[in-house]
Amino acid sequence: MCKWILTNGASAFSHLPCCCLLLLFLVSSVPVTCHDLGQDMLSPEATNSSSSSSSSFPSSFSSPSSAGRHVRSYNHLQGDVRKRKLYSYNKYFLKIEKNGKVSENCSFSCILEITSVEIGVVAVKSIKSNYYLAMNKKGKVYGSKEFNSDCKLKERIEENGYNTYASLNWKHNGRQMFVALNGRGTTKRGQKTRRKNTSAHFLPMVVMS
Template identity: 55%
Template sequence: MPPGPWLCLALLLAARAQSSWGPWPSRAQPPWPSDLSISISSARHARSYHHLEGDVRWRRLYSSTHFFLHIGPSGRVEGTRQPHCPNSIVEIRSVRVGVVAIKAVYTGFYLAMNRRGRLYGTREYSTNCKFMERIEENGYNTYASLHWRHEGRQMFLALDGRGAPRQGGRTRRQHLSTHFLPILVS
């Protein structure tokens, strides 16, 4: 059986280091040991995405249940079918890599989830306001509470078929009600 492409690449680069072209420059050393005793995948360096921290995006979160996420002037979280409702414009701020805070631009409320999985709007930023943002295979985004879990499972932001927020403990990543498209504000 022929060797895999990664092994061939590793052997080629190791031969390059020993060839007449000279050794690798000190800052460009290959990321694996010279004896190749460990697999290539376990020696990879983690990428740094610190440049994404603090990123701010203004979007409308459109649910796959055909509602825009809406945080009203009282802090009530619900869905609306009105595409140009000012209370549906949210600021998605990257707190750290993969973690965001969602704030309604016009009402000033942060989206939050309590320990029971209930969604609400709050003026005070807290740990309840942090959500893990993930881009799913179908192109939609999901938002799971960073701090709270229900029986060990993540609790997601979700709007049901009537536009009402779903209880976090009853949501799963695969449910269409948890899938949102961040639409640019024009």
């Protein structure tokens, strides 16, 4: 609150009539409200844009303490299903037979469904036998009738354009174990595989519906 205050210089007005002095006194006693000039100088457009921008700011970029914050999610990648034939670098198609045996073959029975179950993790299932490609703790590659932790494989595209499939849960002496077919088309133990070995490299071939 601001007031008009008569200073000692008021004596300079001594020559004025009493009615004028009384009027000056009344005016000086009336309180005057001082407005925030900084706020008044903002245009209506600027004020509206400021309020609208704050209200329309994406909730995903709000501060960590804000309630209801949306965490970035990649769920759209899960459940993606691809029909492929896995063609090995050694020129064999991977097949999962009805008895659970994993071998090589080039027929309808080697068509596989590759499903994303996590980011970078897939499940490989034979359409013909309904068995999943799996690797146990001992590095044995086999076909599993039911989906379990052995069936989770880390899929990675290597520099030569081929894919590798490593067990998500099992390692040997700290090293990853890979699905691989040797020169005769039979599976190799995971302990004997390495990422750089071409026997563990597979080319996913698109199956035309």
